[in-house]
Amino acid sequence: MRRIFIAIVAMAMLALTISTPASAQLPGTSMRAYIPFDFIVNGKTLPSGTYEVKRITDAPEGLLIRNVNDKRDHSMFETESVQQYGLPRHDEVVFNRYGDSYFLSEVLTGGMETGRRLAPSHAEKQLRREMQMASNNAQPQTVTVAMY
Numbered sequence: 001m002r003r004i005f006i007a008i009v010a011m012a013m014l015a016l017t018i019s020t021p022a023s024a025q026l027p028g029t030s031m032r033a034y035i036p037f038d039f040i041v042n043g044k045t046l047p048s049g050t051y052e053v054k055r056i057t058d059a060p061e062g063l064l065i066r067n068v069n070d071k072r073d074h075s076m077f078e079t080e081s082v083q084q085y086g087l088p089r090h091d092e093v094v095f096n097r098y099g100d101s102y103f104l105s106e107v108l109t110g111g112m113e114t115g116r117r118l119a120p121s122h123a124e125k126q127l128r129r130e131m132q133m134a135s136n137n138a139q140p141q142t143v144t145v146a147m148y
Contacts, residue, residue: 030054031091031109032068033147039095039102041065041075043121049073053093053107053147063107063116079107079116087111091147096120096140098127105142 030052037048050068056076066074087110094106103124108115120128131138 031107031147033091033093033145035093035145037102039104040121040123041104041118042077043123044075046073046075060116065104077104077118079118081114082106082117084108084113084115087113088115093145093147095143095145096124096128097143098124098131098140101127102143 031054032050032052034050035046035048039046039048046065046067049070051065052068053063053065056062056064061078061080062076063079064074064076088108090110092106092108092110093104094108095102096105097103103121104118105120106115106117128140131140
């Protein structure tokens with residue numbers, strides 16, 4: 001009887017661990033992160049703070065990022081699927097940094113093989129060109145912030 005109970009508990013824990021990363025991909029669920037710097041999404045500058053990211057429809061392409069403490073600080077944006085080079089352990093948001101400018105680049109879900117990538121804005125493309133011309137093909141820095 002005790003072995004059966006232990007086996008059931010172990011299977012429940014395994015099922016919980018497997019299903020948790022996928023839940024962030026479901027409509028209506030959200031991921032949160034404290035972003036310690038101002039950043040740009042879809043041409044809009046958002047101030048540092050605690051943000052949540054969630055899907056806005058059943059389709060995974062459309063996402064919303066919004067400041068938890070000030071609902072006016074938000075942006076909706078379209079993404080495309082991107083293959084990961086390793087499974088992230090935690091949900092993450094990835095930024096491209098050019099000097100003091102941070103651009104939201106990707107939203108990754110822990111344990112998933114694919115993530116969501118934003119197309120670079122015109123302003124980001126221009127900064128990238130200027131940086132490459134000034135510094136012999138220098139690339140932007142990548143800054144990753146873990147979500148909870």
